[in-house]
Amino acid sequence: xxxxxxxxxxxxxxxxxxxxxxxxxxxxxxxxxxxxxxxxxxxxxxxxxxxxxxxxxxxxxxxxxxxxxxxxxxxxxxxxxxxxxxxxxxxxxxxxxxxxxxxxxxxxxxxxxxxxxxxxxxxxxxxxxxxxxxxxxxxxxxxxxxxxxxxxxxxxxxxxxxxxxxxxxxxxxxxxxxxxxxxxxxxxxxxxxxxxxxxxxxxxxxxxxxxxxxxxxxxxxxxxx
Numbered sequence: 349x350x351x352x353x354x355x356x357x358x359x360x361x362x363x364x365x366x367x368x369x370x371x372x373x374x375x376x377x378x379x380x381x382x383x384x385x386x387x388x389x390x391x392x393x394x395x396x397x398x399x400x401x402x403x404x405x406x407x408x409x410x411x412x413x414x415x416x417x418x419x420x421x422x423x424x425x426x427x428x429x430x431x432x433x434x435x436x437x438x439x440x441x442x443x444x445x446x447x448x449x450x451x452x453x454x455x456x457x458x459x460x461x462x463x464x465x466x467x468x469x470x471x472x473x474x475x476x477x478x479x480x481x482x483x484x485x486x487x488x489x490x491x492x493x494x495x496x497x498x499x500x501x502x503x504x505x506x507x508x509x510x511x512x513x514x515x516x517x518x519x520x521x522x523x524x525x526x527x528x529x530x531x532x533x534x535x536x537x538x539x540x541x542x543x544x545x546x547x548x549x550x551x552x553x554x555x556x557x558x559x560x561x562x563x564x565x566x567x568x569x570x571x572x573x
Contacts (some may be wrong), residue, residue: 349375351408352438355400355423357381357391360476361413364458365392367442374438377408404430409438412456412474417492417510418528420474424456434473454491472509490527508543517552 352374354361361379368374369392378397381387386396400423403410410432414420437456441447446464453459454473462480465471469483472491482500483489490509495501499513502521507513511525514533525531526543535552546555 349373350438351375351377352411353377353397353403353406353408354379354391354394355381355403355410355412356414356419357383357386357389357396358413358415360415360458362391363460363478364411364413364440365394367460368440371440371443374409374440401426401430403427403436404432410436410456411438411440411458413458415476415494417474417476417494417512420456420476421492421510424474437474478515484521496533514548 354364354376357379365376368376376394378395379391380398380400380402381396382399387398389396404427412420412423414423434455439453439455439457441459442461444461445459448465448467450467451465451469453471454475456474457471459477460479463477464482466484468485469487471489474492475489476494478495478497480498481495484501484503486504487501489507490511492510493507495513496515498516501519504522505519506524508525508527508529510528512530513525514531514535516533517531517535519525519537523537523540525541528544529541530546531537531541531552532548535548536550538551541547547553548555
């Protein structure tokens with residue numbers, strides 16, 4: 349059985365570990381996290397072995413489990429600088445996921461229970477699909493995007509790099525969510541969401557306009573799981 353180390357001792361890491369154990373396709377031998385207070389502790393009987401940079405000295409496959417796409421991208425950039433190449437990263441797909449014809453899934457992606465990928469879909473690298481996400485025909489999901497539980501995306505939609513789609517949000521067909529943008533939970537998107545903006549509501553619109561609060565750096569408001 350292939351051996352894997354999880355990077356980031358997060359809630360996503362615990363979910364991925366549980367799903368991996370049910371699939372019985374990988375042997376999780378350790379977790380790496382940059383918080384020294386966690387070193388020597390365990391997640392689900394798996395030891396936290398040290399900081400993330402230790403991955404460069406290991407031979408196991410790697411799975412990045414930071415909840416934020418921006419954080420996952422930062423980890424990949426760090427490890428690239430330490431000589432860790434893309435072939436080191438594994439992909440995990442829960443055994444309950446439904447995958448149709450001509451679906452491409454990039455290295456390092458995590459797809460959890462109950463997701464449905466109908467057909468002709470491209471999913472980039474290090475994407476996270478939380479439980480019960482539905483992607484329909486001809487969707488494109490960029491690297492490091494995060495779609496949380498119950499999100500539904502209509503056909504021919506584009507989800508940008510490091511974008512975040514909240515729980516039970518709905519994206520109409522033929523729309524785009526720009527790089528680093530955030531769509532709030534329960535939102536209904538009926539027009540394109542520009543890069544870096546935070547939208548919420550039904551129909552979804554800019555969060556600043558709805559609350560009167562100005563976000564000077566929308567990307568920094570990216571939600572985490």
